[in-house]
Amino acid sequence: MKLSPRQTQLLRQTFLDYRQSSDFLKRPLVLHRAEGLYYWDAAGRRYFDAIGGIFVASLGHRHPRVVEAVKRQLDVMTFAPPLHGVADVTLDFVEKLASVTPGNLRFVKPFSGGSESVESAFKFVRQYFKQTGRGEKYKFIGRYHGYHGSTFGAMSASGTGKRKTKFEPLMGGFFRVLPPTSLRDRFDSWDECNRFAARMFEDVIVHEDPQTVAGVIVEPIGNTGGIITPTEEYFALLREICDRYDVMLIFDEIITGYGKTGAMFAAQTFDCMPDLICGGKGLSSGVLPLGAMIARQDMGEAFFGPAEEEIQFAHGSTFAGNPLACAAGIAVLDEIVEHDLCEKARRLGRYLFIKLEALKKYGVVREVRGRGILLGVELVRDLKTNEPFPELGRALQEVALDNGLIMRIDPSWFAVAPALIAEEADLDEMTDLIDRSLKGALEKVRACA
Template sequence: MDARQEKLLRRTFLDYQATAEFMNNPLIVSRAEGLYYWDTDGKRYFDGISGIYSTLLGHRHPRVAEAMRAQWDKLAFAPPMHGTADVTLDFVEKLGSVTPDDLNYVKAFSGGSESMEAAIKFTRQYFKQSGHPHKYKFISRYQAYHGATMGAMAASGTGERKTPFEPAPPGFLKVFPPTHYRDRFGGWDEASRFAAQQFEDVIIGEDPKTVAGIILEPVSNTGGIITPTDEYFQIIRDTCDRHNVVLIYDEIITGFGRTGAMFAAHTFGVTPDII
């Protein structure tokens, strides 16, 4: 890191770490290819999390790069408030052909936090327009991460990570993941079953007429790669059906083949209402 870079680092900030701490051991990357990053000193790093889950085909994949160049030459941006683009409709068709069951209504966003904000707003708007205006609460899990914007952060259960930005918007409740109960039961099946039941207990305790949605990461990275049983998701799906609650999967880290199927909804065999 040279003097210019050090000066500029003090004029910006990084996510979830103090600049002063980062300056003690800075990581400034300059290029990437395939599965690797290189920093400004030429040191190579293995990228074990696909950027942050966004480059699952590797960095500078030639087919991806060529497709991006070809689109750039034709159209770089279409105003989303006033119209759409033909390539956007191609995207809707292509993505809708690989999503589970009948989840083929597609809206494009720029990132995971924005997508989660939209899922929250879609759900609340749906209930207001369908005669259930008091349904506004969401239940998610402690140790989950759903994004850095206010609504997505409120749905997250990351404790100290979000404390500096509180108070969060109201209407977001939490239950514990199965790992919280694993030492209290004889096996993972029992712990997952008990954890899944907590969602219905909270819905009933809060009044089902006020609960709009359940938000889940099928596999939780922040909590330690928490992978519940198939039954866990089926119990929650049944709970949502009984109480007219929308089931939302946050598949930012599991979507597009990372669990061995196109989506974790395929892997666990339980389809949500929104991915």
């Protein structure tokens, strides 16, 4: 699309997330309108949104039920002070979210996004250990390729190379292990690789001294590494290891939550009970910024007592539990539960998986992975060597956009997570666009070779 000189200038007065503006200006995308599964740019061109914005519009854009709930709340109250009051709708949201979380993960604090939820979880766990007699525990172990947010704690837990090295030194007390995908070619089987990758957490806990380790944080399905999808046994081992060393298992479900993987949370999909869940993104289907830190109720109880003991969580944020965002969150969760959208994600996921597998005909797809409708496709130059093919991904970025398709392309893999309002016919349209775009990108790359 063509930008006006004013828009071009304005793009130099701001920045895009993790993206070079000069590069973006070569093929800019200024969005103006969105509805359901589609975006329209400022020039009126339509795009199929295969990724729900960025794993956010879980029920599609401007879902009527969510928009209606926010409109109703707009007429009642738009802000409540989290320091000396709480909105009734915020408490309703706490109740609603706690009703769909696994086990006794019923202690809920709403926030305005993912980074905030992760940051809060780290602080919560450290304070929890301090006031339950284990104050030496402060270290966290995450994974390379993991992404937990842009703030200092969340970034320190992440393993995303240049996204973090530019800001080093990061916070102390954060360690990382490799995800199973980074090790898979060294093992005969994926199961064995997963066992080894899970045991690396134990090795690090032991070497760091278990008395000092507070938590392990993982995305159940890791996005930035290319929809890394460990085995169920991996999670069972993580749980066992965390129990053995009195370490909190934190699931970053900012992408994997709210139905996408075929259950409300990936914790249920993988049948593994974490101690905390961090939420964000799809929780409001993108209607308003909303995140949540969810913890075991008994952990929450450790923060409740006489005021003079000062054991309340020493944390806060002005927009936490915003009434409009909470109204949106309630509507999203109601819609998922009432229409059994988790089951729909499983059904659509099976259909979509087969369609994506069909891309193997181009000889550049190593693997399709993920769960439910959260799926990723790994691109390689050669199926014998499995060498990555970033030029193909970069060409795919351009061709997909030219074809009116928005996905997450990184560039050695791409991911899709269509909104749960999609039907098979929509997935046909989406996968036709993907097929056409991959074919076009391959032609482009081969023409340049």
